[in-house]
Amino acid sequence: MTTLHPDVTLLAHNYVRPEVQAAADYVGDSLELARLARDRVDTPYLVLAGVDFMAETAALLNPEKTVIHPEPFARCAMALRLTPGDLLEARARHPDAAVVSYVNSSAAVKAVSDVCCTSANAVEVVNALDEETVIFVPDRNLALHVAARTDKRIIVVPETGCCPVHHALTVAEIRESRRLYPGAEVMVHPETTPEVQAEADFIGSTSGMLRHAVATTAETVIVGTETGLIPLLEKASPGRRFIPASPHLVCPDMKMITLELIEAAIAGKGPVVTIPGDIAPRARAALERMLLISGG
Ligand code: SF4
Numbered sequence: 001m002t003t004l005h006p007d008v009t010l011l012a013h014n015y016v017r018p019e020v021q022a023a024a025d026y027v028g029d030s031l032e033l034a035r036l037a038r039d040r041v042d043t044p045y046l047v048l049a050g051v052d053f054m055a056e057t058a059a060l061l062n063p064e065k066t067v068i069h070p071e072p073f074a075r076c077a078m079a080l081r082l083t084p085g086d087l088l089e090a091r092a093r094h095p096d097a098a099v100v101s102y103v104n105s106s107a108a109v110k111a112v113s114d115v116c117c118t119s120a121n122a123v124e125v126v127n128a129l130d131e132e133t134v135i136f137v138p139d140r141n142l143a144l145h146v147a148a149r150t151d152k153r154i155i156v157v158p159e160t161g162c163c164p165v166h167h168a169l170t171v172a173e174i175r176e177s178r179r180l181y182p183g184a185e186v187m188v189h190p191e192t193t194p195e196v197q198a199e200a201d202f203i204g205s206t207s208g209m210l211r212h213a214v215a216t217t218a219e220t221v222i223v224g225t226e227t228g229l230i231p232l233l234e235k236a237s238p239g240r241r242f243i244p245a246s247p248h249l250v251c252p253d254m255k256m257i258t259l260e261l262i263e264a265a266i267a268g269k270g271p272v273v274t275i276p277g278d279i280a281p282r283a284r285a286a287l288e289r290m291l292l293i294s295g296g
Pocket residue numbers: 051075076077078079104163164165166226251252253254
């Protein structure tokens with residue numbers, strides 16, 4: 001229950017504004033939010049501070065609750081790009097392949113997938129499948145990251161895009177950060193390019209980065225993910241210095257979620273997230289299969 005209202009639980013993603021994170025009952029990455037939405041919400045209303053697919057995921061895993069997305073225009077640019085039609089065409093071209101969709105996808109795309117994954121469990125999910133060939137959507141960089149860490153054949157369909165925020169991080173920016181902060185460690189998200197990942201000391205999801213920030217002995221860490229994670233890293237590992245790898249690592253859609261919008265949404269108890277009945281059961285099944293593979 002959030003301090004903002006006794007009937008509301010507020011879940012916030014690691015990339016939203018610090019004041020929104022501070023007001024939230026729980027802050028986490030996509031996998032953590034999916035689990036929290038399913039297991040820890042005991043109020044009739046759940047407000048999701050994040051982008052559209054996260055609110056959809058919360059609604060799919062919590063059909064008994066009213067899920068509110070304070071700003072429906074906060075939409076993941078990568079998730080918007082791939083359509084279910086694109087994916088069905090890819091399935092038709094590769095009938096023996098399993099389809100793994102990153103949670104950063106629409107409910108309609110999830111509904112034509114076999115299983116979902118997050119950046120925290122993508123390799124684990126792919127390795128758990130019986131099929132030897134896997135269509136992986138909708139992030140090309142994450143697909144290549146997984147392909148390098150599994151014996152499965154990973155198919156990257158032409159319609160697969162990239163996260164515009166992480167994909168824009170360059171090798172030159174990483175090298176410049178190392179020059180400015182000698183001895184610093186570099187950690188990056190698997191949505192960055194393979195070339196950037198090759199420059200890093202650690203590659204991981206935001207939850208992986210938070211754990212690594214506690215374990216590392218480096219005094220300074222260069223952070224190659226959305227800057228919303230920086231205050232959480234500082235809180236998790238006080239006394240260490242965390243430097244954004246680029247000033248451009250800002251997701252404008254995540255930053256659209258403000259405290260004012262959340263307060264207005266709670267006061268008006270909307271906008272409510274609804275998933276069409278013809279896609280909800282199949283999309284939910286893909287999410288639940290992921291949770292089953294990834295430790296419940
Ligand atoms: S950071 Fe990238 S993947 Fe995440 S919501 Fe923004 S555009 Fe989508």
